[in-house]
Amino acid sequence: MIQVSNVSKSYTPESVALQPITFNIEAGEVVYIIGESGSGKSTLLKIIAGLEDADSGNVRLDDLEITGPAHNLVPGYDELAYVPQDFKLQQFWTVATNIAKKISHYPYADKMDRVEELLKLCKLEAYADRYPRELSGGQQQRIAMAAAVSDEPEVVLLDEPFSNLDLPMKAAVRKDIIGMLRKLGITVVLVSHDPAEALAVADKIIILQEGKLEQIGRPVDLYQNPTSHYAAKFLGPINELTLEKEVKLIRPEAIALDPKGKYAGKVMDCIFMGMHYHVILQSDWSRDELLIYSDQPYASGQLLKFCIR
């Protein structure tokens, strides 16, 4: 559905935001773009939205070639709804007006029906006549999303949509919004700083490093078979062990404390984390400290044996 082919971008000659990057997104997928700050996530999202010009390559939405502001008097496409991180609802308009103003594809007579439908979809029917300042951050986010899908785009592009919400609210708003977009069959591409969220929600994850596509794939494949330390560490804690002269990336949950274990390490620290203890070991098999999970505490200095599951 979306084909990104050899897209590159430099804002200045000395800084490369994106190196030639190629991937596909299928219709109806929820795709997370993650990576360090400055790795090119927002740039990539804006190029897909047609809001930034690429230096080379091209983006296609089925048969439609997406081009940037240099080629379009009014940048952006009806098929692709882009919601920036700092989206602003109009403070002097009611919630209903905020949504209605975004609807252009419906005849005037049907507009209020459409507003009602969208409010229902984001579970805010009772808030039609409120002003944005009377809503919580999460409710405003849901309204922004309702406005974004008001003209039935094929794709919604979201730049860090949940980053301003506190933790308990974040999970609920995310579930509502992604659920709503999935129900509508809309393809979703979003930038996030939250690997746990990407693992839980995404159909596909794209990991960027310094403008390069580091790895792309299903969450479970990326988590279990990362191709680099960078990709591995982005999705959760990772240990780098040298076993039989081979460097291996091993998740803490794949290491078991075992008195008959082949490997050993000295406890440097043991931290209670709620669900389990984080045991930090110094070991000859790892250059850096090792992280192992345990359901019981260990004293610093203790020697522990472990095996790989």
Ligand SMILES: Nc1ncnc2c1ncn2[C@@H]1O[C@H](COP(=O)(O)OP(=O)(O)OP(=O)(O)O)[C@@H](O)[C@H]1O
């Ligand atoms: N308008 C701009 N002018 C000049 N350089 C820019 C501009 N926008 C981004 N850059 C640079 O391009 C690179 C990629 O930026 P981008 O915003 O795409 O990264 P990001 O991964 O989204 O970062 P963050 O997670 O911090 O938002 C960075 O080095 C950034 O400084």
